[in-house]
Amino acid sequence: MTPPDRITDAQIEPQPDGTVLFQGTPYTGEVVELDPEGAVVGLITFRDGREHGPWREWYPDGRPRVEGRVEEGVGAVGAWRTWYPDGRLAQERVFSASGDELSFRRWGPDGALAEERDYTAPP
Secondary structure (H helix, E strand, O other): OOOOOEEEHHHOEEOOOOOEEEOOEEOOEEEEEEOOOOOEEEEEEEEOOEEEEEEEEEOOOOOEEEEEEEEOOOEEEEEEEEEOOOOOEEEEEEEOOOOOEEEEEEEOOOOOEEEEEEOOOOO
């Protein structure tokens, strides 16, 4: 039997080594977290029991909270963004394909850029 493409976090079997099983087998697909009303508030993608692919969280009203991508064996890659509850961008971190942080930007609740770091520029 083929496992479903999407299951809830209540259905997974986390292992001490960090892998995730579904019915005793390393899971490939999406794992969603549901709030008490049944709305999706989190999504993590797995491949062969390891985090790999899109990683998202939402506020209860459906607005995005966190968005990024994980590569198996590397960690965070590409742009990771976090939003304030009102929908304004709060921060952005950019990672290389090897997981090194390349840049960081943070905005205040008023939308003004509050902090910016470029880790690729010479000191």
